[in-house]
Amino acid sequence: MAFVVPLPHGVVAGVHIPDAPEPVPEPILTRLLEPERRHAQSLHGYRQVQFAGGRLAASLALAELGSRRVPILSDEHGAPLFPPGVRGSVSHKNDLAVALAARGELMLGVDLEDTDRERPGVAARVLTPRELEANMALPAERRWVDAVLRFSVKEAVYKAIHPALRRYIGFGEVEVWPGNDGTDRVAPLSPDVAAYSFEARHAWLGSRVLATVKARRA
Numbered sequence: 725m726a727f728v729v730p731l732p733h734g735v736v737a738g739v740h741i742p743d744a745p746e747p748v749p750e751p752i753l754t755r756l757l758e759p760e761r762r763h764a765q766s767l768h769g770y771r772q773v774q775f776a777g778g779r780l781a782a783s784l785a786l787a788e789l790g791s792r793r794v795p796i797l798s799d800e801h802g803a804p805l806f807p808p809g810v811r812g813s814v815s816h817k818n819d820l821a822v823a824l825a826a827r828g829e830l831m832l833g834v835d836l837e838d839t840d841r842e843r844p845g846v847a848a849r850v851l852t853p854r855e856l857e858a859n860m861a862l863p864a865e866r867r868w869v870d871a872v873l874r875f876s877v878k879e880a881v882y883k884a885i886h887p888a889l890r891r892y893i894g895f896g897e898v899e900v901w902p903g904n905d906g907t908d909r910v911a912p913l914s915p916d917v918a919a920y921s922f923e924a925r926h927a928w929l930g931s932r933v934l935a936t937v938k939a940r941r942a
Contacts, residue, residue, distance in 0.1 A: 726738060726739045726740070726780075726781070726784060728784050728785070728788050730788075731824075731925070731927065731936060732925055732936075733824065733826060733832060733923070733925060733936040733937070733938045734785075734811075734812075734824050734825050734826030734832060734936070735785045735788045735789055735824070735825055735826065736785065736822055736823070736824050736834065736934065736936070737781045737782070737784035737785040737788065737822065737823050737825075738781055738820055738821065738822045738823075738929075739777045739780045739781040739784070739820070739821050739822075740777075740819055740820055741773050741774065741776070741777035741816065741819055741820065741821050742773055742819065743818045743819040744773070745768075745769035745770050745773065746773075747768075747772065748764065748772050748773055748776045752776060752780075753765070753776065755780060756776060756779055756780070757793065757794070757795040758795070759795035759797060760775075760776075760779045760795050760796065760797065763775065763797060763798075764776050764779075774816045774821060777816060777820075777821030778804070778814040778815075778816055778821045778822075778823060779796055779804075779814075780821070781814065781821045781822055781823035782796050782804065782806070782812060782814060782823035782825065783796075784823070785812065785823045785824065785825035786806075786807075786810065786825055788825075789810065789825055789826070789827060791807065791809075791810055791825075791827075792807070794807045796812075799887070801886065801887075801890070803883070803886060803887055804823075806825065809827060809828075810825055810826070810827055811825070811826055811827075811828060811829065811830060811831060811832045812824055812825035812826070812832055813832050813833045813834040813880070813883045813884070814834070815834050815835050815836040815879075815883075816836065817836045817837060817838055817932065818838065820836065820929075820932070822834060822836050822934065824936055826938075830938050830939065830940050831884040831885055831887070831888065831920075831938070831939040831940065832883075832884055832936070832937065832938055832939075833879070833880035833881060833882065833883030833884030833885075833935075833936070833937040833939070834880055834883065834934070834935065834936050834937075835876045835877070835879035835880040835883065835934075835935045836876070836929075836932055836933070836934055836935075837872050837875065837876040837879075837932065837933050837935075838872075838931065838932055839868065839869050839872045839873075839931050839932065839933060840931040842868045846871060846872075846875070847859055847867065847868075847871040849895070850871065850874070850875045850878065850895040851871060851874060851875075851895070852895075852896055852899050852913070854899060855874055855899055855900070858901075859871055859874075869933075870902065872933060873900075873902050873908075873926055873933050873935070874900040874902065875895075876926065876933050876934075876935035877900040877902075877908050877910065877924050877926065877935045877937065878895055878898055878900055879935065880924065880935040880936060880937040881893070881898055881900075881910060881917075881922060881924070881937050881939070883937075884920075884922075884937045884938070884939040885917065885920055885939050888920075889916055889917075891916075893916075893917065894914075896913065897912065897913050897914040897916075897917045898910055898911065898912055898913060898917055899911040899913060900924070902926065906925050906926055906927060907923075907924070907925055908924040908925060908926055908935075909924070910922035910924050910937070918942065919941060919942055920939045920940065920941060920942055921939070921940055921941075921942040922937055922938070922939050923937070923938045923939075924936070924937045924938075925937075
């Protein structure tokens, strides 16, 4: 089962994948282009499942844009290499892989996160002191979703600008201030990240948050 949804930052396509490390069946692998299939066959376990699902999702997004399908491999950091004139990003979580794609030269990032299982201590690791203060001021039942939402937007920021910065971007380098209308304000805290301006949004897929980010040089 798959879906394609137009969002303000581009087209998001999703493909349901097995939440298991068993090899991807050959009929599914044959839906990949030859270079993608060869790379998938070199992977094992969840990595193979996630790679295949992400590339199938990316192919749906490219088709929706009217772009010719080409193999989407990875750079040395694992980021997907979309064709010239198209920017994109891939994410996956358990049984779902998603791809965001849009025409143009702006940098894009997408992230998918679950909110149905709370993990103690995550907020303290991924939020800045100001974010954590705002989070703790919320009613107890809203704190976990707020922390996951901020985390997801930070991950999408990382994916958007990592190909340009070529380094790890820490959670303390940006603050995220969610909006009630699905838009989120990203405040850079480090000089490298402040070289970019961001437009961030979030949407909900059931209990999952889908964060998308568009970035450009400030």
